Amino acid sequence: MDLQPIHHEPTTFVKKYLFTTDHKVIAKQFLWAGLLFLLWGGLLAMMIRWQWAYPGEKVPVIGDLFLKESGGAITPDLYPKLFTNHGLIMIFWAITPMLIGAFGNYCIPLMIGARDMAFPLLNMLSFWVFVLSQIMVGASFFFDNGAAAAAWISYPPMSGNIGTPGHGQTMMMAAIFVTGVATIMGGINYVTTVIRFRAPGMTWMRLPLTVWGLWLTSVLNVLFVPVLGSAGLLLILDRMFGTQFFVAGANATGTGGDPILFQHLFWIFGHPEVYILILPAWGIVGDVISFFSRKPAYWYKGTVIALIAVTVLSAVVYGHHMFMTGINPLLGQSFMILTLVISIPAEVLFLNWLHTMWKGSIRLTVPMIFALGTVFVFGLGGLTGIFLGTISTDIYLHDTMYVVGHFHYTMAAATFLGTFCAIYFWFPKMFGRKMNPMLGKLHFWFSFIFITLVFGGQLVVGYAGQPRWFFDPYQYTFLQHLQDANIKTSWAAFALLFGQVFFVINFFKSMFAGEEAGDNPWEVGTLEWTIPSPPPVHNFDPIPTVYHGPHEYAHPGVLEKMGKDWLGQDEAFDGIELSASTDEKVAQGA
Amino acid sequence: MKNVSWRNLPTYQKGEHLKMKWCKSIQNLVAFFSVSLVSALAYAQPQPESGYNLPRDVSLDGHRIDWLINITMVFCIILFVIMCIWMLWAIFLHGKNHKADYDTGDSKHHILIACTISALIFFVVDGNLFYNSVVDLNEAFWNFEKAEGPDAVQIEVNGRQWVWDARYKGADGKFNTADDIVTRNDIRVPINTPIGMQLTSVDVIHSFFLPNLRVKSDAIPGDVNRIWFQATDTGDFEIVCVQHCGAAHYKMRGILTIMPENEYKAWHDEASRRAKLAFDPEDKSAQWGWAWEEL
Numbered sequence: 001m002d003l004q005p006i007h008h009e010p011t012t013f014v015k016k017y018l019f020t021t022d023h024k025v026i027a028k029q030f031l032w033a034g035l036l037f038l039l040w041g042g043l044l045a046m047m048i049r050w051q052w053a054y055p056g057e058k059v060p061v062i063g064d065l066f067l068k069e070s071g072g073a074i075t076p077d078l079y080p081k082l083f084t085n086h087g088l089i090m091i092f093w094a095i096t097p098m099l100i101g102a103f104g105n106y107c108i109p110l111m112i113g114a115r116d117m118a119f120p121l122l123n124m125l126s127f128w129v130f131v132l133s134q135i136m137v138g139a140s141f142f143f144d145n146g147a148a149a150a151a152w153i154s155y156p157p158m159s160g161n162i163g164t165p166g167h168g169q170t171m172m173m174a175a176i177f178v179t180g181v182a183t184i185m186g187g188i189n190y191v192t193t194v195i196r197f198r199a200p201g202m203t204w205m206r207l208p209l210t211v212w213g214l215w216l217t218s219v220l221n222v223l224f225v226p227v228l229g230s231a232g233l234l235l236i237l238d239r240m241f242g243t244q245f246f247v248a249g250a251n252a253t254g255t256g257g258d259p260i261l262f263q264h265l266f267w268i269f270g271h272p273e274v275y276i277l278i279l280p281a282w283g284i285v286g287d288v289i290s291f292f293s294r295k296p297a298y299w300y301k302g303t304v305i306a307l308i309a310v311t312v313l314s315a316v317v318y319g320h321h322m323f324m325t326g327i328n329p330l331l332g333q334s335f336m337i338l339t340l341v342i343s344i345p346a347e348v349l350f351l352n353w354l355h356t357m358w359k360g361s362i363r364l365t366v367p368m369i370f371a372l373g374t375v376f377v378f379g380l381g382g383l384t385g386i387f388l389g390t391i392s393t394d395i396y397l398h399d400t401m402y403v404v405g406h407f408h409y410t411m412a413a414a415t416f417l418g419t420f421c422a423i424y425f426w427f428p429k430m431f432g433r434k435m436n437p438m439l440g441k442l443h444f445w446f447s448f449i450f451i452t453l454v455f456g457g458q459l460v461v462g463y464a465g466q467p468r469w470f471f472d473p474y475q476y477t478f479l480q481h482l483q484d485a486n487i488k489t490s491w492a493a494f495a496l497l498f499g500q501v502f503f504v505i506n507f508f509k510s511m512f513a514g515e516e517a518g519d520n521p522w523e524v525g526t527l528e529w530t531i532p533s534p535p536p537v538h539n540f541d542p543i544p545t546v547y548h549g550p551h552e553y554a555h556p557g558v559l560e561k562m563g564k565d566w567l568g569q570d571e572a573f574d575g576i577e578l579s580a581s582t583d584e585k586v587a588q589g590a
Numbered sequence: 591m592k593n594v595s596w597r598n599l600p601t602y603q604k605g606e607h608l609k610m611k612w613c614k615s616i617q618n619l620v621a622f623f624s625v626s627l628v629s630a631l632a633y634a635q636p637q638p639e640s641g642y643n644l645p646r647d648v649s650l651d652g653h654r655i656d657w658l659i660n661i662t663m664v665f666c667i668i669l670f671v672i673m674c675i676w677m678l679w680a681i682f683l684h685g686k687n688h689k690a691d692y693d694t695g696d697s698k699h700h701i702l703i704a705c706t707i708s709a710l711i712f713f714v715v716d717g718n719l720f721y722n723s724v725v726d727l728n729e730a731f732w733n734f735e736k737a738e739g740p741d742a743v744q745i746e747v748n749g750r751q752w753v754w755d756a757r758y759k760g761a762d763g764k765f766n767t768a769d770d771i772v773t774r775n776d777i778r779v780p781i782n783t784p785i786g787m788q789l790t791s792v793d794v795i796h797s798f799f800l801p802n803l804r805v806k807s808d809a810i811p812g813d814v815n816r817i818w819f820q821a822t823d824t825g826d827f828e829i830v831c832v833q834h835c836g837a838a839h840y841k842m843r844g845i846l847t848i849m850p851e852n853e854y855k856a857w858h859d860e861a862s863r864r865a866k867l868a869f870d871p872e873d874k875s876a877q878w879g880w881a882w883e884e885l
Contacts (some may be wrong), residue, residue, distance in 0.1 A: 040673055076837045151834040157811060158794040163836060196781060249811025251794040259795060259810060293684075298695035299704060318613040324808045326815035330733055333724060347708035350673065352695070355704075357680040361690035364681070372677060379673050383666040386716060387659060390723035393729055396644070396655050396804050398800060399832035463659075465801040466647045469834040476828050477636040478645050478801060485642065554690035565690070 004115040004197065006538040019128075021120035022537055023105045026127050028430065030101030031423075033127075033134060040092040044086035046497055047074060049454075051082075053483075053490035055472040060151050082169075085137075085151030088172065089279070092179050093134055095415045099280045100183075100221070101130065103422045104190055104214045106430065110528035111208045113199025113546065115538045118192040126185035129178060136175035140168045148172035151469060153266060156246035156259050160238050170239050173232045180229040187221035190214060199527065201546035205301065206569065208526050208550040209290075212304055213283020216311040224272040224315070227260045231265035239454040260325055267318035276316040277411050278378070279307065281418025282349060285371045288421055289353050290551040291524045292368035293360030294565050298352045306345035306352075313342050323394045332391050339389035345418040346382055350375070361565075362552070365522070366440035370421035373448040374414050380452070381409025384459060399469075402462025408455040416451065420444075420503070427507075428521045432533040433514030437465040439506035446499020457489025525568045526550045544570035552576060557558075634798035636826045636845065645801045648827065648848065650820040651730035653806035658722050665715045729804075734885055737786025737818035743779060744786045746879050749796035749809035752842035754829055757879045760862040766879035768869040773862045777829065779821060780854035786818045788883060797833035800846060808833060814883055821848040 010016045020026060043062065050059050051074045063072025074082070105123065109116055117123045141147045145166025150159035154173065157163055194215045207215075237243040238257075249255040290297035297303060319327060319335030327335075353375055362368070384406040387393045397403060405536070420443070427435050461482045466473050473479045473486070520529040527544055528535070552558070552567035557575055559565055567573055639645050644656055684690075695701075727733075737744065746757040746765060756777045760769025779785045789798050789809040796809040798817065807815045829844030849857065870876070 076840070080834065080837060080839075149837075155795055155833075158835060248813070249790075252812065256812060258812065260813065291711040293690065296692065296694040298693070299700060300694065300695065302701065302704060324806055325810065326807065326813060329727065333727075336723065337720060340712070340720055343716055344708050344712050347711055349706055351704045351707060354673065354676045354680070355695055355700075357677065357693040358684065359688070359693065360680070360684050361688050362685050364682055372681075375677070376674070379670055383670055386666070386719060387662055390658075390719045392655055392723040392726040393659050393662070393719070393808050395731060396659070396801075398806055399799070460642050463644065463820075464639070464642050466800065467830055467832040469832075469839060471837075471840040473840070475828065475840055478639045478828055480638055481640050482642075522707045551694075554692045556692060 003541070004027050006115065009537045019124060021116070021124050023109050023117045023120070023123060023540075024430070024535065026123055027102045027104075027106035030097040030105060030125050030130070033131065033534075034096075034098035034102060035096050037089050037134065038098065041086050041089040041094050041496060042500075044082050044089065046493060048079075048082050048086060049490040049493040050074070051079060051471065052473065053487040055474065076471045078146075080151065081147045081233035082149050083469060084148045084154075085172075088148070088176070088527055089137065090412065091152065091273070092176060093137060095277050095411070095419070096179075096183065098419050098486055099415060099422070100214065100217060101127070101186065103210075103280060103284070103419075103426070104186065104218070106426060107208075107210050108190055108214055109197065110429075110531075110535065111211050111526050111550075112194060112197060112202050112541060112575075113527045113540055113544050114193060114197035115540060115543070117189045122185050125516060126182045126189065127267070129185065130182035133175045133179035133182060134177060134201065136171055140171035140175065143167040143171065147283070153261075153270070154235070155266075156235060156238065157249070157251065157333055159235060160247060160249050160251075162247075170236060171524045173236050177229050177236070180225045180232070183221050183225050184229075187218040187225070190218035191222060194218075199540075199543050199546050202401050202569075203546075205304070206546055206549045208283075209297065209300075209303060209307075210280070210283040212307055213279040213281070213286075217279040218228040220272045220276045220279075220311060220314065224269045224276075227265055228269035228273075229426070231269070233263055234265075235262065239403050246505065250378055260322075263322055263325065264268060264318075267321045270321065271318035272314045274407070275310060275409055277415050278418075280417050281310065281374060281378075281421075282307065284418055284422050284425070285374050286349075286353065287526070287550065288367050288371040288425055289356050289375075290427075290553065291522060292363045292371075293357045294363065294553045295356060295360035295551075296549075296553055298355035299348075300549060300551065302348055303352045306348040309345040310342060310349075313338065313345070317342065317389075320389055320394070323391045324398050336390055340386065343382070343386060350379065350382075353515075365424075366435065366437050366444060367421050367425035367522075369441065369444050369448075370417050370424060373444065374417040374421060376448075377409050377413035377417060377452060377455075380456070381406060381411075381414060398464065399467055400462040401458045401466045401468055404468045405455045405458030405460075407461055408458065413451045413455055417447065420447065423507075425522070426528075427510065428517030429528055429533045429535070431511050431514070432517055433510050433512075433515045434521060435514060436506050439502045439509075443499060443502040443506065446502065446547075447496065450496035450499060453492035454489055454496060457485060457492065461485050461489075523564070523566050525552055525566050525571075527569055530568055530570055546570060547572045550577045636828050647802065647804065648821055648823040648825070649803040649805070650822055651726070651803075654722070654726045654730060655804045658719065658726070662715065662719055665718075669711065669715070710875060732817055734786065734816050737784040738885060739784070742784040742786050742818075744788075744827075744881070744882055745777065745779070747777070747787050747789045747798060747809065748878055749789065749791040749798065749831065749835075751793050751836050751841075752831070752838040754796075754831075754842070754844040755878070756797070758858065758862070760865060761859070765882050766877055769862045769866040769873075770879060771858065771865050772876070775829070776847070778847045778849055778854060779856060780851045781821050781824050781848050783851065784818060784820050787816065788880075789815045789817065790880075794835045794880070795833050796831045796835050796842065799830040799832045800827065802827040802831060803846075806832065814880070824848045824850060 056073050058072035147168040150164045234245045238245055244257045244259050246259050246262045248259055286303055294453055317339045320339045466479050466482055474483055517533045546569045554565050558567050748755040754775050756773045758771040759765055791809040791811045798809055799806045803818050803819045805819045807817045827846045829846050831842035
């Protein structure tokens with residue numbers, strides 16, 4: 001146990017709240033940083049939606065404050081900056097810090113029974129490097145020519161000096177590199193912690209699904225974020241030092257380079273990134289559905305195998321983003337079949353979630369309805385994705401709003417609802433107080449209904465042919481009839497933003513005046529609920545011994561002898577898994 | 591500031607078809623003008639669409655894509671509805687008052703069912719998609735030999751911020767010679783004829799999209815990509831750039847005019863003749879064409 005000493009609580013403000021090595025405080029820091037940038041990215045999205053509904057008209061409020069030069073309207077020059085920064089901010093500086101930074105940090109040590117991360121100092125460094133990258137994003141808006149404008153995919157030559165001159169784009173690429181460094185630091189920490197710091201008896205097949213999701217995400221992060229870093233670095237060299245890795249055509253001197261090379265590097269990272277964002281949400285949803293169906297997670301092993309299969313497959317499908325680049329037909333068909341194969345583990349996941357609910361005793365608590373909402377929107381996102389996995393259908397749908405609708409259902413709606421599921425679920429542990437369920441349900445219904453409508457509207461206009469990245473789609477005759485649909489979709493987006501007010505009120509009110517939560521308000525069995533809320537600095541004293549998996553609900557024997565329908569992972573009970581000799585050895589030997 | 595409605599900016603003027611029966615003297619006069627004049631006289635009037643369906647299909651093979659999208663849509667809707675009913679039913683039947691079953695779902699029986707359902711969905715829905723997509727690509731969309739024959743019309747398309755330049759072989763049957771026709775955001779093709787295009791770009795990546803013909807490919811600097819299609823109806827249709835290529839990306843709009851074969855031939859011969867007259871060998875920048883890349 002010398003790996004995990006008991007530290008005294010720091011006494012100074014700086015050591016306790018700023019430069020802290022306590023994973024629980026770092027988790028909250030990531031949460032605040034992520035929420036702030038979620039708001040920023042969200043406001044950028046609202047401006048894009050305004051533009052699609054009322055192109056060229058004055059933006060209410062924001063126009064008065066920030067767009068005085070153009071009379072409050074969004075200009076064609078500003079518009080690419082909006083969607084570029086919306087995409088990048090949401091992915092790298094909102095979802096990543098919240099799902100992975102905050103809940104990875106908070107849940108992993110608590111759920112596996114560890115006192116802290118394997119590398120607490122690296123953890124602190126990871127957060128502050130992340131803050132540096134956020135500052136760089138903010139700074140990128142203040143250069144001549146403004147912020148980055150080459151779309152989130154940053155394809156050169158558009159993202160080179162030819163397409164986006166000025167230091168804003170360079171600064172953004174550098175910020176992506178820096179946040180990549182922070183992500184890799186976090187990833188190494190998570191991977192190591194889960195491998196080395198599991199409590200005695202916490203075998204791999206007893207890990208909560210949340211930890212599985214976060215661990216697999218971290219493996220992908222460690223493997224693939226460096227690829228993005230290399231692509232970003234080469235692009236910065238092209239922009240700043242006159243190299244020509246990605247320059248071709250009239251602007252190349254000599255033989256030039258190859259813009260497609262960047263796309264390969266970008267998507268080798270970019271496709272795993274989709275799963276990096278969704279795997280933690282899948283894990284959380286798998287756990288929460290079992291917790292609130294008061295029933296063991298159906299075929300836990302199958303879920304784990306499916307998560308691993310998705311993780312492995314995610315690395316070999318990236319070519320489907322490049323079907324329109326003149327890809328070799330044989331290569332295209334290989335990527336096509338590999339992409340479609342992902343639907344098998346995805347179906348196993350869905351079947352297991354649905355089976356978990358079936359014949360349960362379902363409690364529609366706020367985390368539960370958010371989890372079910374996640375399943376719903378991810379169902380939509382997953383099903384609409386297969387059209388984009390085959391080349392002939394992709395010929396028509398590629399680069400249309402259909403693609404935007406699809407990946408927003410998976411990467412935005414599912415992670416958004418999944419993140420809030422996590423916030424509502426662990427808030428009592430984090431802050432020691434319960435959140436208001438009434439406000440939580442209001443927040444859910446606003447979020448769920450309108451997020452479904454917003455991205456559904458995008459699917460509809462995309463199916464009708466509206467391309468993405470259009471400042472004014474109605475320049476095209478064949479798109480003019482879609483303005484009504486876009487206006488309705490935009491109002492759904494504004495309602496979605498409005499619904500977040502309930503969360504903000506609930507979050508701050510509950511933090512200071514919520515009902516005391518107690519150790520285990522949800523009556524669930526994972527290790528973090530066996531200790532006080534909020535937990536002490538060293539989490540566990542002594543480190544618990546684990547006897548069985550995380551989803552022991554409705555066991556008739558437990559019900560009879562202990563009078564409750566759940567069993568803590570640290571509670572031994574005859575007849576549940578104790579016969580497994582290897583498990584016993586781990587429990588005793590460690 | 592006054593609100594600017596970007597929608598109402600003039601784009602293309604309604605015009606009349608070029609009358610090819612002009613007398614010789616007028617032809618000689620007009621011949622002094624460059625080919626750009628031919629473009630300026632373009633008669634572009636694409637028809638608006640309605641409803642939320644796929645845009646009108648005027649291509650020989652587009653129905654393959656439409657069918658595959660729609661049949662898969664039906665499968666997906668069925669699966670999604672089953673999922674929703676399952677969830678709602680579970681919530682309705684097995685709520686707080688229902689006593690939960692202790693079922694870990696680990697039995698062989700359960701695993702077999704889950705795997706069978708997954709495999710079944712995969713082989714039916716994904717299998718259908720994959721099979722038909724491969725067939726469609728081999729028979730139609732990526733079967734570029736179809737547009738290599740002597741009857742086919744071949745066009746070189748060069749994307750640049752924010753224009754589609756198109757180049758046709760002249761009477762000599764070769765690209766990048768004095769009688770090449772070069773047009774700007776204005777591509778004309780004959781009906782019922784295989785049209786082969788080679789695409790490239792000089793500056794950033796563009797993507798050439800013909801929504802009504804179900805055709806799309808990126809135009810990449812330093813690279814030549816191919817597309818081919820065959821139109822089944824005459825009329826004017828829009829050419830869209832679908833890869834973000836700068837602030838005026840949304841204005842990179844061209845018109846594809848599908849003409850009757852004889853009308854196309856008359857236009858082509860006349861435009862080529864004028865192009866030869868207007869050709870300036872000193873103007874190297876206008877000679878951006880390339881020798882057609884053989885398969």
